[in-house]
Amino acid sequence: MDTRPDPALAARLEKLLKAKLSELGRELDDRERETSELLPADSEEAAPVKEEIELREAEEEHEARELRLVTEALERLRTGRYGSCGTCGGRIPDERLLAVPWAANCVACQGRAESRAGR
Secondary structure, eight states, X not given: OOOSOOHHHHHHXXXXXXXXXXXXXXXXXXXXXXXXXXXOSSGGGHHHHHHHHHHHHHHHHHHHHHHXXXXXXXXXXXXXXXXXXXXXXXXXXXXXXXXXXXXXXXXXXXXXXXXXXXX
């Protein structure tokens, strides 16, 4: 069974993924610059700034993970594996791909994975 989206939808999804990739790259660059600018000049400012830096680093980690997922989705699109659930091998519905173009799993498999992870 061919799980790939039709060519017109695939082109639309590729455009969405590339736009997201660009957006995430800009956000990561901006956040890294902002974090480096937060470094305090003296130790009295260190505690509140440290908390802000930790928060920004957590946001950077989230964005870096999302960047990896988008990059992997573009690779699946390039290699013809896009639209196939990475867990069960079934077709990921077009609606899910339009909502979350970097989705690697169908809704059912993603739900089970998140349940196991305790999310």
